[in-house]
Amino acid sequence: MNPIVSAVTDRVIERSRPSRGAYLALIEREAATAIRRPNLGCANLAHAYAGTDEDRDAMKADGGMNIGIVTAYNDMLSAHAVYYRYPELMKLWAREVGATAQVAGGVPAMCDGVTQGYPGMELSLFSRDTIALSTAIALSHGTFEGAALLGICDKIVPGLLMGALRFGHLPMILIPGGPMPTGLPNKAKAAVRERYAEGLAEREELLDAEIAAYHTKGTCTFYGTANTNQMMMEVMGLHMPGAAFVNPGTKLRQQLTRAAVHTLARIGARGDDYRPLGHCVDEKAIVNAAVGLLATGGSTNHLLHVPAIARAAGIVIDWDDFDHLSRAVPLIARVYPNGSADVNAFEAAGGMPYVIRELIGSGHLHADIPTVAGGDLSAYGYAPSLQGDTLSWAEAGETGDDTILRPPSAPFSHDGGMRILAGNIGRACIKVSAVERERWTIEAPARVFTDQLDVLEAFKAGELERDVVVVVRFQGPRANGMPELHKLTPPLGVLQNRGFKVALVTDGRMSGASGKVPCAIHCSPEALLDGAIGKIRDGDLIRVNAAAGTLEALVDADEWAARPIAAAPPPAVGMGRELFAMFRGLADEAEKGASAVLAAAML
Template identity: 85%
Template sequence: MNPVVSAVTDRIIERSRPTRAPYLALIERERETWIGRPRLGCANLAHAYAGTPEDRDAMKADAGMNIGIVTAYNDMLSAHAVYYRYPELMKVWAREVGATAQVAGGVPAMCDGVTQGYAGMELSLFSRDTIALSTAVALSHGTFEGAALLGICDKIVPGLLMGALRFGHLPMILIPGGPMPTGIPNKTKAAVRERYATGEASREELLDSEIAAYHGQGTCTFYGTANTNQMMMEVMGLHMPGAAFVNPGTKLRQQLTRAATQRLAAIGWRGQDYRPIGHCVDEKAIVNAAVGLLATGGSTNHLLHLPAIARAGGIVIDWDDIDRLSGAVPTIARVYPNGSADVNGFEAAGGMPYVIRELLGSGHLHRDIMTVAGDDLTPYGTRPTLDGDTLAWTPAGPSGDETILRHPADPFTPDGGVRIVTGNIGRACMKVSAVERDRWVVEAPARVFSDQLDVLAAFQAGELERDVVVVVRFQGPRANGMPELHKLTPALGVLQNRGYRVALVTDGRMSGASGKVPAAIHVSPEALGGGAIGLIRDGDLIRVDAETGTLEALVAPDEWATRDPADAPPAATGMGRELFGLFRGLADEAEKGASAVLAGAGL
């Protein structure tokens, strides 16, 4: 193993001992005392079987596994629209191996692309906690010996895992749907957005461009949070190998879903190959997820999601771990916004089988983890293929395009492109893999805002035509649910294109597709409650420095110490935001995952 990866893993194992041991004891107790089908009362079972008369006799005989399907289907979210007929097909495939399947429940699946920049986005992060709760409700019936988790996008996969890990004695497999085919190039889309921001493109031209990019069923093709989720499920061994980026509607996609359904029937506790999700997701699997994130230039949202997923399994990972790993893990993939290729180009160049095989070979991934497919991660370095109707896996070949995928010995950069920056403003994350090196350090006067719409208004009024650090505060989980601020990217990109030194500092989030503008995000402590980002005033000289890991207001210490925090705006209402007041009140800091349900549970 790479010595840094090994040392960080040991650090996480040691730090997690007080929480991981009770978690493992919990899932062992749940297995022994589970109120499952043999122990449920007859009336309880009759209720459970009444909705599926075609499988009632098999369920009554209790001869095979009953698989609970937890689905995030809706047809407003392109990535999840493909799930429409999955349960119907999965029931057929379960019967082929003597098992049964039922839809245990649905979870909400909002599209950040729809709510981006609007009030609904303030529900986005806490939809993850809602999904975790919904997953727990779905699995609470006790009538399932395993579960298939149908989810892909930003908060859905983390939320499903957070809920699923509290039922860690059950075997579970995540089943993706795949990315939509390639539309217009992402750089073309970004250029039209910037032209629209400056008034050079009409709304009709912008809409036509966006529709040409987001044009069909499947995951959006840029490498944002949704596709980073799929990468992580592969390196953690929770998919069928190679399932992440196979397009919807193909025979290979269908056979991978069939294989996942039938694999679940083989890894239950009644058989000889019991693989509970609580043991699959261990400290080494969590480190693998972090390594994959860094090696492929994945979404910064996972600096929130990965700690939350880990906590649900009794594991503690922090930003220092990510920072240390980033210094040791080479970037071997270039996928938009970190390159020109989309995920379909990434898949064609070798995709996850190539990435996993190479990172195993270089000692950056832990091979010895329990996966849903085998006793270690080795199968995930192979590519799924069809021989007629028969699914098989073949060794991954060399990179098909070295502008997209490279060997770890000849990487795009020798590190993982994530920096943790600290200073008198607080502690924050920066993704620099898509930022030009000469933009890693910005020192400029601050312009302070408490609403992203005010930033856009100032841009339109020409008030930001200078070197500037745009500070957007009161965007943390306790203040307004920590919305993504991706709507600012075109405007800030325009300023940067005009030659100005520009950076963003915020206690909110940026999109998983954030790119070329340096941004110190997830600033913690957040402004609400007295975080130092609330002390910044217009005109303060701010230094954002990814080279040295510095985030400083260059203000005399005596003055800084005597400043009063800015007043928080009133809590917003409308669009259901008031219903999430409990979540905002309980949410903990970003580095712990910004979760209300985990904090409320004392995890």
């Protein structure tokens, strides 16, 4: 193993020893004593079986696994619309191996792309906690020996895992739906967005461009949080190998889902290869998730999601671990917004089988983790294909396009795409994989806002036509649910294109598609918790230095210490935001995952 990856893994294991031990004891106790179908009362079983006709006799005989399907299906969200027929087909495939399947429950699946820049986005991060709770409710009936988790997008996969890991004695497989075919290239779409921000394009042109980019069922094709989720499930060994980026509606996609159902039936407690989820998600798998994130230039949202998933399994990973890993893990993929290619081109160039094979070979990924497919992670260095109707895997070849994928020996960058910043403003993270190196350090006067819409108005009024560090605060989990501020990307990009030095500093989030403008995000402590970001005043000179890992207000130390925190705006109401006051009140800091349910459960 790479010595830094090995050292970080050792630290995570040692730091997690008490909590991981308690977690493993929990799932072992649940495996031995939890409610199971043979122990349920007859009336309880009758209720559980009443909704099915074809499988009732098989369930009554209790001869095989009953698979609980937890689905994020809705047809408002393109990535999840593909799941419409999945349960129906999965029931057929379960019968092929003597198992049965039922839809255990549904979880919400909101689309950040729809709510971006609007009040509904303030529910986005806490939808992850809601999904975790919904998953727990779905699995609470004690009638399932395993579970298939159907989810793809931003908060859905982390939420599914956070809930499912509390039932870690059960085997589970995550089943993706795949990305939509390529439409209008992401770079062309971004160019229209910037032209619209400058007033050079009409709304109709912008709408046509957006619809041409997001044009059918499947995951969006840029490498944002949704597709980073799929990468992460592969390097953690929680998908069928090579399942992440196969397009919906193809025979290969269907056969991979069929294989997942068959595999799930095989790895149950009654089979000969028991692989419970809680043992598959171990410390090495969590480090693999972080390494994959850095090696592929993935979404900054996973600086929240990976720590939260880890905590649900009794594992503690922090931003310092990511920072150390980032200095050792090579960037071997360029996918938009870190390059011009989309995920379909990435898949065609070799995709995840190539990435995993190469990173195992260079000692950056732990191969020795228990995966849901059987064996270890080395099986994920093989790409799936069909020979007639027969599914098989072949070892990944060399990169099909070295502008998209390169070996660790000749990477795009010798270190990863993230940095942790620290200074008198607090701790924050920054994604630098798409930022030109000459923009890694920005020093400019601050302009302070408490609402992203005010930033847009200031831009339109010409008030930001200068070197500027835009500070948007009271955007943390306790303040307003930590919305993404992706609407700021086009105007800040326009200012940068005009030759100004521009950066963003915020205790909120940027999109998983954040790109060329340096953004110090997730600033912690947040302003509402007396974080020093609340001390910044208009005109303060701010230095964001990704190279040195610093985030500083260049203000006299005595004056800085004496400054009060600015007053917080009142809590927003409407669009259901008031219903999430409990989540805001309980949420912990960004570095721990910004979760209310994990904080409340003292995990």
